[in-house]
Amino acid sequence: MHAYRSHTCADLSKENVGDKVRLSGWVHRVRDHGGILFIDLRDHYGMTQVLCDPDSPVFAEVEKVRSEWCIRIDGEVKARDADLVNTKIPTGEIEVFVRDIEVLGPAKELPLQVFGDQEYPEETRLRYRYLDLRREKMQDNMVLRSDVVSSIRKRMWDQNFKEFQTPIITASSPEGARDFLVPSRLHPGKFYALPQAPQQFKQLLMVSGFDKYFQIAPCFRDEDPRADRSPTDFYQLDLEMSFVEQQDVFDTIQPVLTGIFEEFGGGKAVDQEWPQISYKDAALWYGSDKPDLRNPIKMQVVSDHFRDSGFAIFAKLLEQEGTEIRAIPAPTGGSRKFCDRMNAFAQKEGLPGMGYIFWREKTADSVAQELGITVKEAQAKLKAGEVEGGMEAAGPLAKNIGPERTEAIRQQLGLDVGDAAFFLGGKPKSFEGVAGRARNVIGAELGLTDENRFAFAWIVDFPIYEKDEETGKIDFEHNPFSMPQGGMDALMGDPLEVLGYQYDLACNGYELVSGAIRNHKPEIMFKAFEIAGYGKEEVEKRFGGMVNAFQYGAPPHGGCAAGIDRIVMLLAEEANIREVILFPMNQRAEDLMMNAPSEPQSDQLMELGLRVIPQD
Structure with missing residues (x-):
């Protein structure tokens, strides 16, 4: 028999019942059921349950093993009782009765558990990455x-x-x-x-x-x-x-x-x-050159609806060259609660807020306010059909720009009752990033983003040059080696009009x-x-x-x-790239496991003709 194993921990099945086998792996878990010890033995390929009772000649040795010890066992394959079959693993119909054991590598007290789904600080996971990598997900x-x-x-x-x-x-x-x-x-x-x-x-x-x-x-x-x-x-x-x-x-x-x-x-x-999609359109529609097309929301320019309007902030902004107002449609987002949440999001992003309009069924409150009557009287008029019902625009912006402009915005964006729109303004490069992130949040919170799909898009027609707003200097905005x-x-011609085959x-x-x-x-x-x-x-x-x-x-x-x-x-549905890299650095570009970067030896520096200047 091989020195370490006749089978892997995923190989054995009911066909092996009665066979004498040898397995090697790590102790995943130990369970003591009234004097009978059960060990889940794990290797790279899978898991096999092994057991030992006082009839085994090595029972005393098996009692000593702990989680993540590396062991070899010899034993006999037995069929599990029908009601104890584990259908979740390939070896779930059998177990191995231990006749002999050899400890190949004992383990100290563990800084993190391999069994289970406990969360550990990133520092611990990276310092003991070899243990972290033993976990099933990794x-x-x-x-x-x-x-x-x-x-x-x-x-x-x-x-x-x-x-x-x-x-x-x-x-x-x-x-x-x-x-x-x-x-x-x-x-x-x-x-x-x-x-x-x-x-x-x-x-x-x-x-x-x-x-x-x-x-x-x-x-x-x-x-x-x-x-x-x-x-x-x-x-x-x-x-x-x-x-x-x-x-x-x-x-x-x-x-x-x-x-x-x-x-x-x-x-x-x-x-x-x-x-x-052109780079220009991607920035306009999605606020990003890497848009998530699972989200159907497309932003639009709505500057004309705010020019010379009653909303002074946007009206004055549009008097400056190179500025515009963009709208983020939010289908089904038409509630004050949701609009307030998005306003808070904008404030966390460093903006004073984010203007919004939402459309709702006309209420008795608004009719009462419009006609100067009580809410009860308004309710009666609505019920009797004396006042036309239907939809109305709500929110601070709607009050400032009036019903005609809000209706024009609604029609341009293709919105209806129960929908909303959010607005950002200025020079596009100053707010496109925030607008793009807001679009993502709106799509996710309103359930518009299709999570069960991979959506691809080529972004093309990148500008080769850009102009520094302060110095007026022309420099490369994107890859300088692209063919114009x-x-x-x-x-x-005008460098700012030059597009690359990028x-x-x-x-x-x-x-x-x-x-x-x-x-x-x-x-x-x-x-x-x-x-x-x-x-x-x-x-x-x-x-x-x-x-x-x-x-x-x-x-x-x-x-x-x-x-x-x-x-x-x-593909792994991970949010952090370190989850798919064997030995990644931490957020400070340090390898905590190998202690890198490290200080060089003085003879190494001398050989290279270098010296380190201390930083103040």
């Missing part, structure tokens, strides 16, 4: 991650992509985040960098004549952590293709991701139609994919950087390898990268 998440990566590889191979590995140690190259620098021992005073992405290398592969490349690529960025972003490293499906246009990239990645979400999405519907729509001709894929409110058709022509690249204030010499210094390569017959090419961590996070 095991499932990591297996899911492995299976997703395996399936992605197969799908890419099936499309005739070749997998190549690009360097991990390279030159520093600004990609929109901070680099992790690596000092060179052989070249004192100089530094390598960990790649923020394989961006330049994959483009160089296209210049090298490889037609279709992909890689499950590690990327390193010194970023502030968020719930959906790792602060140090992450993995992405990185791909690049030659002789393609934007739609070719879309047609390549869509079946890969559709298949992944259908295979691992737990039965949720996967949208087959992926709309293409219209090529060199587009760069001869695209993102949003799913359920998260950015899953980002990519572009690349600017592969040196003369267009130099002009694009010149507009943003970067001279030819600086471009050659920063991106010399790529610029030089483009002078030797560079093909048109493009690609994208899909975030593995976020994909798995969505």
